[in-house]
Amino acid sequence: MAKTRLACLLTLLSTHCYFNVLAVVLRTSDESPWTNEFDKIELSCLIESISTTNPRIEWKKITNGGPSYVYFDRKVSGDLENRAVIREPATLLITNATRSDTAKYRCEVTAADDLKSFDEIVINLIVRVKPVVPKCSVPKSVPFGKSAELSCVEDEGFPKSQYQWFKNNEEIPDDPKTSLKFTNSSYTLNADTGTLKFIAVRKEDGGDYFCRAKNDAGFSQCPAQLMEVYDIDVLGIALGVLVVVIVLLCITVGICCAYKRGFFSSEKQTGNNYKVPAKGDGVDYVRTEDEGDFRHKSSFVI
Numbered sequence: 001m002a003k004t005r006l007a008c009l010l011t012l013l014s015t016h017c018y019f020n021v022l023a024v025v026l027r028t029s030d031e032s033p034w035t036n037e038f039d040k041i042e043l044s045c046l047i048e049s050i051s052t053t054n055p056r057i058e059w060k061k062i063t064n065g066g067p068s069y070v071y072f073d074r075k076v077s078g079d080l081e082n083r084a085v086i087r088e089p090a091t092l093l094i095t096n097a098t099r100s101d102t103a104k105y106r107c108e109v110t111a112a113d114d115l116k117s118f119d120e121i122v123i124n125l126i127v128r129v130k131p132v133v134p135k136c137s138v139p140k141s142v143p144f145g146k147s148a149e150l151s152c153v154e155d156e157g158f159p160k161s162q163y164q165w166f167k168n169n170e171e172i173p174d175d176p177k178t179s180l181k182f183t184n185s186s187y188t189l190n191a192d193t194g195t196l197k198f199i200a201v202r203k204e205d206g207g208d209y210f211c212r213a214k215n216d217a218g219f220s221q222c223p224a225q226l227m228e229v230y231d232i233d234v235l236g237i238a239l240g241v242l243v244v245v246i247v248l249l250c251i252t253v254g255i256c257c258a259y260k261r262g263f264f265s266s267e268k269q270t271g272n273n274y275k276v277p278a279k280g281d282g283v284d285y286v287r288t289e290d291e292g293d294f295r296h297k298s299s300f301v302i
């Protein structure tokens, strides 16, 4: 009984050792590395065990379109050509990462002389891109009590930007109720879309506003723009309307009177007569003078 057990144990140990010696085994120091755009980054592929002296090493980039070669036949190829090198034993070093390098990469090592002759590991690379200056829109002036919407957009950043709004250089909290200063303000702030919406602006909401787009790679912001809140002057508007109505009324009355007195038809005649003054039509001249008098009178009445 004990003998068979020992035998079993020995067999297990030996097979384990055997595979350990004659198997290619890969390891990585970082499965999901990240870097900022235009920096270097190492995709680590370490050979933990191998007996083949000259293994075949390949790297593939795996995107939605399927895998494509990055390193094949001892050469870096594809769009990483001139931007990457292999560092012993099988690590891929990207010297100047771009945003299009964000992908999964597979390190594959084939060791012909090993019993387990193949191993692979997948590395998930993220290249972060700093946001560019966002496009900000702030209404110049908003009537008191009306709604207002401020927007901020930026599309370059990766991962996708989050947005912060600042008023007079002070960050606006996501929820106005959490701040003594903003507690009476009626806004809602969406950090994902960059929209700052006021349901009804107060005098205190006026000020210099700017927005900041940020992600893990950094941030960018737009210059501050002034939003003014003005009172709608009800009395002023009423007065203005009254003046306009009076003026319109006067004009209408004036035109009516002119029609009744045949002003327009006689003007046509005088117009004709002015073109032929050489004929010296005395009667018409008199009429014209009448006309002038009439005009005087009517404007005087108004």
Ligand SMILES: *[C@@H]1O[C@H](CO)[C@@H](O)[C@H](O)[C@H]1NC(C)=O
Pocket: 038, 096
């Ligand atoms: C990296 O690439 C960008 C764009 O291709 C280039 O402007 C930049 O100078 C490069 N940086 C280095 C360190 O080579």
Ligand SMILES: *[C@@H]1O[C@H](CO)[C@@H](O)[C@H](O)[C@H]1NC(C)=O
Pocket: 180, 181, 182, 183, 184
């Ligand atoms: C908010 O409104 C309340 C009630 O109208 C007022 O007492 C308080 O002073 C206001 N707070 C601020 C910061 O304006």
